[in-house]
Amino acid sequence: xxxxxxxxxxxxxxxxxxxxxxxxxxxxxxxxxxxxxxxxxxxxxxxxxxxxxxxxxxxxxxxxxxxxxxxxxxxxxxxxxxxxxxxxxxxxxxxxxxxxxxxxxxxxxxxxxxxxxxxxxxxxxxxxxxxxxxxxxxxxxxxxxxxxx
Amino acid sequence: xxxxxxxxxxxxxxxxxxxxxxxxxxxxxxxxxxxxxxxxxxxxxxxxxxxxxxxxxxxxxxxxxxxxxxxxxxxxxxxxxxxxxxxxxxxxxxxxxxxxxxxxxxxxxxxxxxxxxxxxxxxxxxxxxxxxxxxxxxxxxxxxxxxxxxxxxxxxxxxxxxxxxxxxxxxxxxxxxxxxxxxxxxxxxxxxxxxxxxxxxxxxxxxxxxxxxxxxxxxxxxxxxxxxxxxxxxxxxxxxxxxxxxxxxxx
Numbered sequence: 121x122x123x124x125x126x127x128x129x130x131x132x133x134x135x136x137x138x139x140x141x142x143x144x145x146x147x148x149x150x151x152x153x154x155x156x157x158x159x160x161x162x163x164x165x166x167x168x169x170x171x172x173x174x175x176x177x178x179x180x181x182x183x184x185x186x187x188x189x190x191x192x193x194x195x196x197x198x199x200x201x202x203x204x205x206x207x208x209x210x211x212x213x214x215x216x217x218x219x220x221x222x223x224x225x226x227x228x229x230x231x232x233x234x235x236x237x238x239x240x241x242x243x244x245x246x247x248x249x250x251x252x253x254x255x256x257x258x259x260x261x262x263x264x265x266x267x268x269x
Numbered sequence: 270x271x272x273x274x275x276x277x278x279x280x281x282x283x284x285x286x287x288x289x290x291x292x293x294x295x296x297x298x299x300x301x302x303x304x305x306x307x308x309x310x311x312x313x314x315x316x317x318x319x320x321x322x323x324x325x326x327x328x329x330x331x332x333x334x335x336x337x338x339x340x341x342x343x344x345x346x347x348x349x350x351x352x353x354x355x356x357x358x359x360x361x362x363x364x365x366x367x368x369x370x371x372x373x374x375x376x377x378x379x380x381x382x383x384x385x386x387x388x389x390x391x392x393x394x395x396x397x398x399x400x401x402x403x404x405x406x407x408x409x410x411x412x413x414x415x416x417x418x419x420x421x422x423x424x425x426x427x428x429x430x431x432x433x434x435x436x437x438x439x440x441x442x443x444x445x446x447x448x449x450x451x452x453x454x455x456x457x458x459x460x461x462x463x464x465x466x467x468x469x470x471x472x473x474x475x476x477x478x479x480x481x482x483x484x485x486x487x488x489x490x491x492x493x494x495x496x497x498x499x500x501x502x503x504x505x506x507x508x509x510x511x512x513x514x515x516x517x518x519x520x
Contacts, residue, residue: 165398166319195323195394198401243305244409245312253305269401 124149126184127158133172134248135266137215140173144203147194155188156181161199164249164269201250201268218254218265229265231256277331278351279458280392281341282446282494283380284324285352288342289501290373291318292508293360302363309409313370316402320395327391343512347501351446351494355438357501364424364431367413372435374406375471376442379464388456411475418479429481436484443468446493 127149128141140146140160148159158177162170174191181189201220204212209219218232228237236258244267246253251264294314301307325338350357356373360366381403384396417428443465476483511518 162319162398164316164319165323165395165402166315166317168315195398196390198394198398200401243309244405245305245309247308249312249315253308267405269405 123151123156123181123184123186126180127177130176130180133169137211138208142205142208142211144205145199156186157190157192159192159194161194163199167249201266212266216263218263220266220268229254231259232263233261234259276457277328280324280328280331282351284321284328285350286356287317287324288321289352289356289504291321292504293356296360313406313409320399323395343509347497347505348495350497350501353441353494354498355435355441357497357504358438359500361431362427364417364428365434367410368431368435370406371410371414371475372439374403374410375468376464378403378407379467380459383459392457414475415479418481425480428479432481433484437486437488440488
């Protein structure tokens with residue numbers, strides 16, 4: 121297991137079913153002698169999970185025997201939900217969270233539980249900055265959806 | 270010579286607009302008209318706070334005096350804040366909050382859109398990220414202004430009153446700060462007066478759909494971004510009290 125894999129396997133604290141690579145926020149893991157520099161990018165400008173993600177990366181690398189860890193944050197290019205991997209999308213759907221559509225292609229939101237396209241948006245803003253709140257009008261279950269951004 | 274001090278002032282203006290907006294929106298937390306709105310306003314506040322933090326950190330670096338984002342947010346006095354007066358005003362009723370958010374977020378979206386191309390990669394990177402979030406803020410506030418304006422007699426009259434009350438404060442958004450204008454900062458600083466036509470076009474469309482009338486006010490603001498209303502003093506007292514009482518506190 122490479123150090124990249126170690127960092128990639130760290131879970132996102134808010135979307136627990138995704139790891140950092142699947143979420144698309146891991147930009148680089150650079151090894152220079154004993155020092156490792158990890159480069160990540162935030163999903164939203166104000167994402168409150170960034171501190172925890174940094175701490176989780178450090179502890180994962182410490183567990184892998186790396187003492188000298190630097191976590192760097194870059195903004196450019198800005199994160200987009202298009203950076204969530206296909207595997208990540210499947211995992212979101214399996215966890216009852218509707219994956220985002222492609223940013224430039226607005227399609228109707230499908231219920232992640234019953235698959236019905238008959239859904240309605242309850243709120244543009246959901247339980248975390250990256251989600252909106254929906255309800256399926258077929259099975260009547262509410263669900264979270266990751267906003268395309 | 271590149272006038273670094275003036276770029277820092279400009280960046281502080283952008284940062285403080287976002288910071289003070291975040292603080293005001295945060296006041297709605299647990300008090301919004303419905304739970305979804307509570308979450309929406311907190312989320313928008315969080316977006317604004319995130320932008321503010323990145324820009325405050327950058328402004329601190331530009332100033333070169335070792336001041337962190339926290340130093341700038343918690344240890345400056347009123348006259349050192351560089352936000353426009355629109356964002357510091359009291360929340361008022363929900364209509365006032367939505368009028369403020371609409372006026373500000375349409376301006377921010379235009380400003381961030383233009384800032385992507387500026388010759389300062391830090392500003393450009395923050396703008397590239399913020400513009401996408403800004404689009405949600407515009408969308409959210411527009412929907413509410415239309416819903417209230419084109420709603421009941423009561424909601425219509427309160428929304429119109431909110432627009433009338435806030436309108437004079439919008440002029441400052443487009444006034445080039447005299448502190449910044451003085452020097453050659455072309456390529457980094459966006460002259461906000463160049464955003465006004467596009468801003469009006471968007472606002473007019475929302476007001477028309479909301480059956481609201483655009484006020485005829487031509488009051489021009491006096492004083493630059495270091496001049497504030499008394500509302501900022503009470504806001505800062507609330508925002509800074511913990512940090513000032515317990516320097517360096519963490520939780």
